[in-house]
Amino acid sequence: MHSFEELSKEFGNIFSSRHFPDQPGSLYDPAEYFLGIGGKRIRPVICLMGNELFDVINPDTYAVATAIELFHNFTLIHDDIMDKAPLRRGMQTVHEKYGEPTALLSGDVMLVVAYDYLNRIKPGYINKIIRLFNKTAKEVCEGQQLDMDFEKQDIVQLPDYLKMIELKTSVLLASSLQLGAILGGAQEGNQKHLYEFGKNLGMAFQVQDDYLDAFGDPEKFGKQVGGDIVANKKTFLQIHAMEAGSHTQVNELKKLFSENTPDKVNKVLEIFRQCGVDSWAADLKEKYLTQAFKHLDEIAVLSSRKTPLKQLAHFLVQREH
């Protein structure tokens, strides 16, 4: 068994090789540039972990893990175009550096190359792997579309927001684990529990991300607190405040989100606290984590094999207790 850090190092070495032809450089260099600006490679590494949970690592898993990471980067390149984002990981986005048409096309070709990697695995598994990969790919696109739809809405209901986050963020984590499990010969019941572990962990992670953006310690969090509030982003916190707040609080929030005054962040945070959004978010994160670990417990393998996944979960979602 290997820890996340060990597998991360190993995958990083493998993934750092070139994935595209040399020519035409005007198409493929932008794709390589984006892969080169980093990323934590969480999804491919948990694919390897999902595989090793059941057996020694099946070599085909590296190909699937690579496909997952290429897919993830393809979505980032295209999301950045849609969001008109100038920076990603502190570096220029592809469309900012090479223009939108080239960014669009580099993303397209990255998705095709992801399928090249899927096509390398043994025939016995390929149908199942592509089926789950494609289901997930469609869901991620659906999540991104819903996210864009929600930007145009004043009020988004919590169940709709949860569904969007599930599609946009959680299912790819869940599927990365399950794709590994499939290649590990796991039974369907075990696969399902591992998928649900990943999905709930993804939800907990997103709740935490929203929470830290609003209430995190700026020094520990590493970035300016309140970024989501300044950008009028829909978050777990904003959605809940609009639901739980009094008529006056909701109107005040609407007013604050319609302008950009210097004291906007503090005033919004004040209302968030009045509505009990902070403790609600902590409870919600805990709820998802409990669910995640319940599913992990249900997986019928030796408990010791689950240690790396448990450690990873604690690392991703810094549980305070």
Added chain:
Amino acid sequence: MHSFEELSKEFGNIFSSRHFPDQPGSLYDPAEYFLGIGGKRIRPVICLMGNELFDVINPDTYAVATAIELFHNFTLIHDDIMDKAPLRRGMQTVHEKYGEPTALLSGDVMLVVAYDYLNRIKPGYINKIIRLFNKTAKEVCEGQQLDMDFEKQDIVQLPDYLKMIELKTSVLLASSLQLGAILGGAQEGNQKHLYEFGKNLGMAFQVQDDYLDAFGDPEKFGKQVGGDIVANKKTFLQIHAMEAGSHTQVNELKKLFSENTPDKVNKVLEIFRQCGVDSWAADLKEKYLTQAFKHLDEIAVLSSRKTPLKQLAHFLVQREH
């Protein structure tokens, strides 16, 4: 054996069913909208023809043909974004109707669904099919990128232009035929000849397209003659004129292409004629057609099985003799 028209009608019926989930409609309706505005479905139908050349039609071919048509439409949706084209087949393009972010995402999800169809075929063939499909998909992206690169260049050399057209247009026709042949159990030599038939036919078709845009009879051609000249597009004719013209003619062309005077089309056509571009293009088209038929002749099946493909070639490239 079936004619192009018969297979076209059959495929059209099959393809007209919905290919995407209902929800979210904001993502999938734009994709369905684009498929609904028509198209000749040439590529999927020649895939079926490439299959029937060798045997009765293998049912898996319909899935591959559908994947090919979805891939083709995905490239059109994204190309229209890159070219900022407001219309396609006389209808609003997807980005014009639904906005660029949704058009981008609808194209993405269409490519994923293309792979869903590929994943339906029997395991015995799937690796070969995805390998050729992906090789072609990458080449089409490369062709589109080169086309965009060339727009920024004053002078493009003929060999570079030929390569771009081959990648952007011809290889998808060639591969559509070969994908059908693979599913028909064709031997590799026969597959190769069929591929080359399609590639050369594609080149001949593009030369004809460029020729008709400049020298075609407006009534028969069905659209305004000289559209490429007005848009300063690189075409076979423009490339050859820049190579074959005298110093004075080349300078005059550069001047004409740098402005939009009312007599631009007539003046450019006059120089094209002086440079012998019209007869050169007729010869070039003939050269490609001869090559195409040479490869068709080499395929080791009963000559009578080749009749539908011969008829299609004559229909696509109206040979005058």
